[in-house]
Amino acid sequence: MIVDQQAPRVSGPSEPPSVNTLSRRNFLRAGAAAGGGLVLSLRLPFATGEAEAAADNVFTPNAFVRIGSDGKIVLIMPYVEMGQGTYTAIPMLIAEELEVELQQIRLEHAPPNEKLYVNPLLGIQATGNSNAIRGAWQPLRQAGAVARNMLVTAAARHWNVDPTSCHAERGEVIHEATGRRLSYGELAAEAARMPVPENVALKRPQDFNLIGTPAKRLDTPAKVNGTAVFGIDVRPPGVKVATLAQSPVFGGRLKSVDDTAAKAINGVRQIVRLDDAVAVVADHMGAAKKGLEALVTEWDDGPHARLTTEAIAAELDEALLTPGAVAENIGDVDHAMAGAATKVEATYRLPFLAHATMEPMNCTVHLREDGCEIWVGTQALAKAQATAAETAGLPLDKVVVHNHLIGGGFGRRLEADWIARAVEIAKHVDGPVKVVWTREEDIQHDMYRPMFAHRLSAGLDGMGMPVAWNNHYAGSSVIARYLPPAFNNGLDPDTTEGAIDLVYDLPNLHVEYVRVEPPGIPTAFWRSVGPSRNVFVVESFMDELAAAVKQDPVAYRLALLDKTPRAKAVLALAAERIGWGERLPPRVGRGVSLQNAFATHMAQIAEVEVAKDGTVRVRRVVCAVDCGTAVNPDTVAAQIQGGIIFGITAALYGEITLKDGRVEQGNFDTYQILRMDEAPNIEVHIVQSQELPGGMGEAGTSAIGPAVTNAIFAATGKRLRKLPVEASALKQPV
């Protein structure tokens, strides 16, 4: 398989193939390809809530399989590759049923196209929420099976034999009795005239050749020899490089700029003043950065000039005292609480977090009077195009977006703020301009994982088991801004995921959410989104309950899992594999967490060592996962390993704070990322399963935080209810 790094075309697949048949289930159509051959059009879900929208009767395909008369098989699909292995796992689904080698499939990224790709309910074309495989699992295998069936039918007709006497193998149809063969390329044009079969059986799991077998990532060779092209690497002829400073306080304005010194710098071409930002355009980034440092800039800080994170935290605490929207209610919590033998209460606090993708924000724009071309790496192609069009004041069809490999997404590149910025700057520049953010700008003008506060209370019966569970929490709803139709009655699926539908059998449960939007700091999705907070809270509190009645935290959880056998199985497996219950040296402890998030069941047990000075080192993590069918098991393991590192970074170091309205962190010295000498040994155990595949990009991240803090409790007796870990609180008493 060949991975296209750039998909410069906006025509081609955006023109629907001539439709001749509509399948009964309305998920797929077949027709003739423009240059001869067979095209299947299908619809893959994109994002949260889209599965529901698919019930809509309007067929708006967004993925295409083209089998050309030249034998080339091209899959055009809307998901983007950002390290999660989607460019390998998705083609595996179609290759499995189509009976071709993975290497025979060429992948092209779908271009933005409002008509074809925008969901009528959500208006979004995006890769996120760990749902690519979940969405593509059924439709892509069906498309492969349908195409195979049509190719076999075409061959049988050609030979005038019964189709059941033929079979498909490695891109050919073979007539078994005579050994005659025709390649898919030879058959494609004829296959396009065959009726679309309505019921094609999919392979049984035991017959899979590709699915479930580790496959080599196919986008990697270019990433080890310097030839992979990320957005930041594009160099259209005549491109200038710009870097910028935005108002250090969100909502502030640019008051004045003295650019005398900057303009004198060799290579500096132009200073661009915007309402709330200033940019230096130069021949290269070295000159642009030097120019930016030489500017003497005054800002009007605006209404948030005195804002602090403490003030936002106080607002959240206040909101915990006000009623919110009921996310889940089971039984009668108040009644159960009144009769409880023991009561436990705790308040948890989670910080703002930056994404800090390794590739800083960047976007290259060539704005002309009659059109706009942009080069970028985005998780949300249609949003990128729409934002550029709106900022440029151009119709959508005048904006061409070239999407590229993404040097880390984690939710940051679901936004388009930096694309709007680049277009604003390009309005002042003659010719193409690449706008590259410094790391400081990237961290100080991110859109952040929101700060949250949760107040938990529980009532335990005489045996110590929970009979009442109350979770009241407050913070920002990213969905309310990003996908307004998905925010209903004060709730959205992201802020509640991991707080409701718990794996535990709790007879009386009440979960209530209060939406509080912080002033002066934008919020956004961040790897593992809602569960990154909710799992920390739920699993910390569950640990507290076990501790309150002096029970083993694993046994305590297992006793609550009779109705969720998949959760119980992963917890038991993780405990067995780490050797739960072994004696450990002083200041070493193990902590557990369990979750069902992104339709994946996962248990993690972390082993930590807390030094005398309070420094925490995560030594080992054992993860047991049941993600249903593991399409590419090696990618599953890689995503868990990486997700755990991402989550440890957040647990130990991650915090964005505001002082005088300004983000106090700026680069990797003040916003630390876990390094190799701190990375634990991670063991991943994948449960063999034939269930539907679950999401894998984020689950590892949400599970690790509470496993670490629960392990710190085991090692020190100190319960941490606020992230990140405060090492000074863990010093060994003298």
Added chain:
Amino acid sequence: MIFTIKVNGQAHIVDVDDDTPLLWVLRDVLGMTGTKFGCGMALCGACTVHVDGVAIRSCVTPIDSVGTSEITTIEAIGATVVGARIQKAWLDREVVQCGYCQSGQIMSAADLLATNANPTDAEIDDAMSGNICRCGTYARIREAIKQAAAT
């Protein structure tokens, strides 16, 4: 100022200020974009290249300090025995995720193995902890370095 620098065996004449970081000369002036920008303060290692075989952070290396040294970048490291071994190990071990930091990781690893053919875990940690990977591929990097050392 005019400088003549030698990159991957080829001489290039560039006209930039003497304090211009080598990173931007490579990326924006010479168009060799395999070397990446991550922090600009030698904190993340994405910009690592070799100067006379030694790994340095090109984002804080001014062009006027390079002189006539031999600069080697990710684009040419595969031509060295150690570099080719490392690239192969990276593919065999499926190290890469987003891939953005991997040029720098490979350049740091190549320096390590060129000077220490059989590094211990602690030596690998020492040599590699200046390189951040946000995707968290550290365990596989460690395995790949061991594989490259063993071949």
